[in-house]
Amino acid sequence: MNINIFKFLPIFAASAVVNASETSPAVGDIVRMGQQSYMIVFDFNSYPKYEEFQRNVQIMKATDATMKSLKEQIKKETDAQIKKSLELKLKQIDGEFQANDKTMVGGYNFSSNRQYVVLFLKTNICVPISPEEYSSYTFKDGTKINPLEIVTKSGKHFYRKSTVEGFKANDEFQRALQYSMKTRNEIASLRKQLETSTDVNELAKISEKIASYEKALKESEDAMKEKYEMGSGQYMIEIEKSKLLLLLTPEELAKLEAERTLKKQEKN
Numbered sequence: 001m002n003i004n005i006f007k008f009l010p011i012f013a014a015s016a017v018v019n020a021s022e023t024s025p026a027v028g029d030i031v032r033m034g035q036q037s038y039m040i041v042f043d044f045n046s047y048p049k050y051e052e053f054q055r056n057v058q059i060m061k062a063t064d065a066t067m068k069s070l071k072e073q074i075k076k077e078t079d080a081q082i083k084k085s086l087e088l089k090l091k092q093i094d095g096e097f098q099a100n101d102k103t104m105v106g107g108y109n110f111s112s113n114r115q116y117v118v119l120f121l122k123t124n125i126c127v128p129i130s131p132e133e134y135s136s137y138t139f140k141d142g143t144k145i146n147p148l149e150i151v152t153k154s155g156k157h158f159y160r161k162s163t164v165e166g167f168k169a170n171d172e173f174q175r176a177l178q179y180s181m182k183t184r185n186e187i188a189s190l191r192k193q194l195e196t197s198t199d200v201n202e203l204a205k206i207s208e209k210i211a212s213y214e215k216a217l218k219e220s221e222d223a224m225k226e227k228y229e230m231g232s233g234q235y236m237i238e239i240e241k242s243k244l245l246l247l248l249t250p251e252e253l254a255k256l257e258a259e260r261t262l263k264k265q266e267k268n
Contacts, residue, residue, distance in 0.1 A: 030256065031119070031245060037253045038117065038245035041109035047124075047151075047238045053108055056100070060112060063097045108244060115247040120170040122241035126151050126158035127231050133157075151238060158236050162229040176224045177237075183217045 025031055031038050044050040070090040077083040097112075104110040129145065134157040137145045149160040164173045190210050197203055225231065248256070 025243070027243075030248070030253070033117075037248045039248055039256070040119075040243050041116075041246045042244040044239070044242045044244070047240050050239045050242055053110075053244075056104060056107075057110075060097065060100055060104070063093060063100070064112070067093055067097065109246070110244065117245045117247070119167070119243040119245055120174060120239060120241075121165070121167070121243065122239075123164040123170055123173060124151075124160045124238040124240050125162045125164070125228050125230055126236040126238055127161045128234055128236075129157050129159050131157075151236070153236065158238075160238070161231070161235075163240075164228065173224075173228065176220065180217065180221055180224070183213055183220070187213050187217070 025040055027040050027043055029040050031040065044053065067090060070086055070093070074083055074086045074090065077086060101112050104112070110116065129139070129150070133139055133145065134150065137147055139145060145159060151158045151160060164170050187210055190206050190213070193206050194203060194210075197206065
């Protein structure tokens, strides 16, 4: 079974079709993005819930990858006994996968054979605090720390420094993060080319590109850190509110629209 796990999609198109006041659409509502239509199937109203969902999805992805690897091994294996052992292992893992899939359907209206996107609504930007700051609830500059704004993750403590709210604001923030990640990957790729290339002219061009990317990255991240009060060090992103959207087939969309039209007519 191949999993069509959701991908993070820019949300500006979705916010444009809700309304100008950014009223949050509810579960069951249909949201259009370009030529595609989606139905909201689940609300994530806390970071732990969203993190749990993410963790479960990653487990399913890993399980799916293991099953694909086993299938390839079974195809190539010529020893009957080893092949049988691999087939039994595959059957066991597939059973676990199917059980997890049913749990995800019940918990999040999420099925591994469908496609989804996530609509971000509220993001908290958290900065690390030291053990001393945590124990005294006071920053180094003497400012008091609100205990309710402290987040603990993997034994480390963070403070919710700023919050990004609304469709458009979160889209802009996600784009900035994606640009940073993409640019860093480009720089890493170019550095690998530097290690393997022996052409002097090519090395000069690569070095020039790296310098250009690094300058653009610094400017972008400096602006982002200033705008979102991220500080100059590390930070953690906490997705407090988001929505899971199911990609609808044309047939599903037509059926839903027909049902809603019928209900309106019955009311009238």
